Amino acid sequence: MSSALMLDVRTITKSVATQEGALDILRPISLQVMAGESLAITGASGSGKSTLLGILAGLDIPSSGEVYLNGHCLTDLDEEGRAQVRAENVGFIFQSFQLLPGLTALENVMLPLELRGDKQAKTLAMKFLRHVGLEKRMQHYPQQLSGGEQQRVAIARAFASQPKTLFADEPTGNLDSHTGEKIIDLLFELNREQGTTLILITHEERLASLCQRRIELSAGEIISAKDI
Template identity: 60%
Template structure:
């Protein structure tokens, strides 16, 4: 991303959430975006993933400039390149674990959706729970399903928003291990938002934000 700025209208004045940020993440690398609440980390993640548009500056996702793309163009790009893991899991409550994992695969018209989903659920240790709905699963299990769902389509880049934020420390550790293992095996680029310093430390590089500005960065080429 280059000279990224995000402003929002707040009454009559304009509020700048992100100030002139520039960085690049190499293919297969991992980046942690850290900072306190309100520092702009989630906004940055949303911009990087093309969920939102920057006020100025440019973002290249897997080599594609996002500013030239429409909402649907960005959606298609996400379908091809990006995977997501959220703090609150974001599983569809009425669908089974298997169906939740199949969902993005079906959206990409993958004919082997069911087979792939089963493979990934087995990989995250849920081969026995495929037909269970989120309500019947613990928080850790739900996040495993979310991981399987994120990795199953084989994304080039994975965006994770506080992936362990809703879990107890022991379960969080297990999920983090699983996330990094799968990421390594799949060779996926990882962009992770967290306020957990231990989790951030496991990434190859870290970007620290405060009030929308970069206060420090490690392992990153500016």
């Protein structure tokens, strides 16, 4: 594993205004993740996990504090700058899939590769769709796929980009146990073979236990942090 620092989070908070006043979603949080590490973020619903993941990935900005991703200070950049950093460094697996309905499974996986000018886009996309067991569904549109199949397309898309850091929000949440096991194996294969930094939210104990480190959130604070 590399000793380079991939993620450096410095005393971030997140508050939103409500009719009753400011609501603190994240209280001061600091953490560091080295390149190639795997980190599980756990905690009950409403503990701030998804908000934290979004800030770490540069999809959102904190109310205070700083986030450095692969040396880039996300909190100093505008949305265009953060989008550029994400394009160069980050892959996502969302709970809501984020597939484009007018594109086939294959085209959805190819799109980010084509946008960055990858001449092997189709080959890579087909390879990772086969990896997730969708070799017979490549020409289907999202509405023709089950929820679990759509999740697998989203996972193939994230893997095909071969990102430096992969952020995953409940990556096995919509999958049956057999497919979930295959996806878990894929996640850690990517982490191990390509040195991809893996940061994931999960309620699944087996998935959390496979990560090298684990933090638990409660009411927007880290209440425990341990190496596994």
